[in-house]
Amino acid sequence: MVYGDEASKLIRECKRSHILIPYNTDVVRVVINEVAHINSELMTMQTQHPDIFERAEDPDYRGVVTAMMMMQRALRRNKQCLLAYHKFRLELVKQLAWEAQGLRALPADAKRNMSQQELEFYESYCDLLRDYSEASGGAQANLVSATLVPPRDLFIHVRALVDLGEIVTESGAVIELKKGQQDYVLRTDVEHLIAQGYLVHKGR
Amino acid sequence: MLAPFPDFDIPIDIDDPLRDPIGVADAAPFENEDVARLVQFWQAERFAPELQPYPEVLIQDVTEMVEAQLEIIESMKTPPEEDFLDFSDARHDQRPFLAQLMMEEVEQIRFLLRSVFRVRLDKIEKFAQYFLESDRERVKMSMNEATYAERFLALQQRAFRASCLDRLPVSLQRMDDRFAGVSMVSMPDFSESVYFRVKHDVGHFVVDDGPDSVDMRADNVYIMKYRSVRRLVEIGSIEIL
Numbered sequence: 001m002v003y004g005d006e007a008s009k010l011i012r013e014c015k016r017s018h019i020l021i022p023y024n025t026d027v028v029r030v031v032i033n034e035v036a037h038i039n040s041e042l043m044t045m046q047t048q049h050p051d052i053f054e055r056a057e058d059p060d061y062r063g064v065v066t067a068m069m070m071m072q073r074a075l076r077r078n079k080q081c082l083l084a085y086h087k088f089r090l091e092l093v094k095q096l097a098w099e100a101q102g103l104r105a106l107p108a109d110a111k112r113n114m115s116q117q118e119l120e121f122y123e124s125y126c127d128l129l130r131d132y133s134e135a136s137g138g139a140q141a142n143l144v145s146a147t148l149v150p151p152r153d154l155f156i157h158v159r160a161l162v163d164l165g166e167i168v169t170e171s172g173a174v175i176e177l178k179k180g181q182q183d184y185v186l187r188t189d190v191e192h193l194i195a196q197g198y199l200v201h202k203g204r
Numbered sequence: 205m206l207a208p209f210p211d212f213d214i215p216i217d218i219d220d221p222l223r224d225p226i227g228v229a230d231a232a233p234f235e236n237e238d239v240a241r242l243v244q245f246w247q248a249e250r251f252a253p254e255l256q257p258y259p260e261v262l263i264q265d266v267t268e269m270v271e272a273q274l275e276i277i278e279s280m281k282t283p284p285e286e287d288f289l290d291f292s293d294a295r296h297d298q299r300p301f302l303a304q305l306m307m308e309e310v311e312q313i314r315f316l317l318r319s320v321f322r323v324r325l326d327k328i329e330k331f332a333q334y335f336l337e338s339d340r341e342r343v344k345m346s347m348n349e350a351t352y353a354e355r356f357l358a359l360q361q362r363a364f365r366a367s368c369l370d371r372l373p374v375s376l377q378r379m380d381d382r383f384a385g386v387s388m389v390s391m392p393d394f395s396e397s398v399y400f401r402v403k404h405d406v407g408h409f410v411v412d413d414g415p416d417s418v419d420m421r422a423d424n425v426y427i428m429k430y431r432s433v434r435r436l437v438e439i440g441s442i443e444i445l
Contacts, residue, residue, distance in 0.1 A: 032371045039373045079376050082368045090363060094329075121363040128359065132352050136321065154308050188311065 003038065003074035006030045007081035014088040020096070023089070023115040028082065035078050042071045093118050097125045101192060156187045157202040164198055238265050242316050248444040249323050251399070252437065253392040253430050255335065258324075258346040266313060273310050277303050324349060332357040333380070333389045394431040399445040401425050406441050 009027050045068055046052065052068070055061045096110055104126045114122065164177035169189040177183060177193075182202065193199045241262055249256050280303040328335060328345065332353045335341040345353060361379055369377050381388045406420035411432050418426070425445065436442045 028368060032368060035372055035376065039376075075373075075376060079372060082372075083364060086364055086367050090360065115367060117363050117366040120366075121359055124359050125356075128352065128355050131355075132325075132348060135348050135351075154304060154311065 003034070003070070004077045004081070006034060007078045010085035011081055014085060018092075020089065020092045020110055020113045022113045023118065024085075025115070028085070031078055031082055035075055038071050038074050038078075042068060042075070045071075089118060090121060093122050094125060097122055097129060099195070100126070101195060105196075154187060155184055156190075157182060157184055158190055158194065158199045159183075159202055160199055162198055164193065167193075236269070238262060238269065239313060239316075242266055242313070242320070244443055246316050246320050246323075248437070249320055251444050253394060253396045254434075255324060255327050255331075255341065255344045255392075256437075257344045258349065260346060263317070263320075266317065270310055270313055270317075273306060277306050277310070280306075325352065327392070328353045329356055331390055331392055332360070334391050337389070394434065395429050397427055398430050398433070399425065399427050400433060400437075400442040401445055402442050404441065406436065409436070 006027055010024060010031065013021070013024060013027075045064065049055075049061070049064055052061065052064060056065050093114065096106065100106060104123055106122065111119065158177075159182045160177040160179050163179045166174050166176050167189065168174055169186060175183065175185060175189070177190075177199070190199055194201055241259075245256065245259055245262065280299050324345075328349055335345060336350075336353055336357060342350065364379070365377075369379075379388060402420045402422055402424045404422050408417045409420045410417045411428065420426075420442075430437075433442060437444065
């Protein structure tokens with residue numbers, strides 16, 4: 001076994017895929033076990049050579065000091081890789097939360113690929129986004145749901161992909177969106193439906 | 205013969221935006237500088253690596269302006285009863301068109317606000333720990349943003365602890381270690397380059413303790429490392445493009 005080999009598998013996994021693939025419970029566990037193993041070895045060496053720090057310059061101890069340094073490095077390396085792996089995945093989880101506009105509506109396959117902790121993070125993060133958006137109020141009310149594309153047209157042509165029934169607009173009017181039907185509507189009224197994939201924006 | 209164009213002017217800004225980005229030189233009577241200032245702030249926030257101080261008054265003013273404008277637009281949509289059938293009034297016909305123009309402007313301002321907030325959130329998430337630990341950085345966030353930063357950091361740390369840190373030896377559980385000279389707390393990268401325009405003559409500016417110096421005059425545009433000009437951004441001598 002080479003120290004850090006398993007941990008680098010996690011990093012390679014991040015490099016390979018930019019969507020949320022199944023959480024790698026096994027490798028994470030192996031890495032954590034490896035850390036525990038190296039740590040106990042290190043502890044044993046320290047108890048065997050309690051005076052190691054005073055004798056760091058002693059040529060007879062050079063081997064022991066080097067071994068301990070290597071282990072210390074391996075521990076840090078493994079921790080760094082673990083955090084990097086989880087951080088990378090949290091970024092993807094955050095992205096899903098933005099796509100769902102903080103509504104906790106999670107596609108089933110994404111949900112399957114998340115660990116329990118990631119699922120909890122996802123839900124709390126959605127709450128956080130909603131709370132922030134509400135607290136900002138006013139013109140930023142649709143902070144989370146609106147697109148980040150500069151607006152060009154006030155009204156747009158859209159086609160409904162599913163029956164959406166009646167939608168109450170900002171101005172209080174009611175519009176009915178039926179499957180397959182093309183409508184000319186106020187962009188801001190339907191933006192969230194486009195983001196959710198219920199409507200498609202037809203070009204001019 | 206074509207009818208003359210209706211009697212309102214659409215202000216078209218054909219000034220060189222680099223020379224006079226906030227239109228001070230020939231401000232029209234009803235022109236409000238807040239939107240131009242918001243655009244400037246939006247640019248700075250997008251291109252500077254660190255968080256710019258939260259412009260509370262500006263954001264509040266613009267938000268109020270948007271709300272006031274929305275009320276006006278709403279009132280234009282429902283014309284008063286008496287001139288509903290009065291087609292002799294030319295203004296009557298223009299109203300829906302005017303309302304639409306105003307609405308488009310409101311939408312653009314709202315987009316700016318959203319974009320500003322989201323760029324800031326992105327930085328706050330990336331550097332939450334760094335911003336919260338230093339008083340100097342903390343005051344750059346609004347109350348709302350500081351709460352967001354605290355909650356986000358707590359969420360992220362809880363996720364890290366539950367998924368792996370808790371199962372590591374105690375000596376490896378910290379989140380604010382330094383190892384081989386690198387801190388675990390991420391910081392903005394101050395060596396990123398920024399484009400900026402000099403607002404008023406600065407004189408000889410010594411770059412990074414010399415030996416190079418630049419004679420900075422108003423309206424000059426440069427590209428430099430953010431670190432070198434950070435102080436000039438803070439005192440408002442330059443604006444980031």
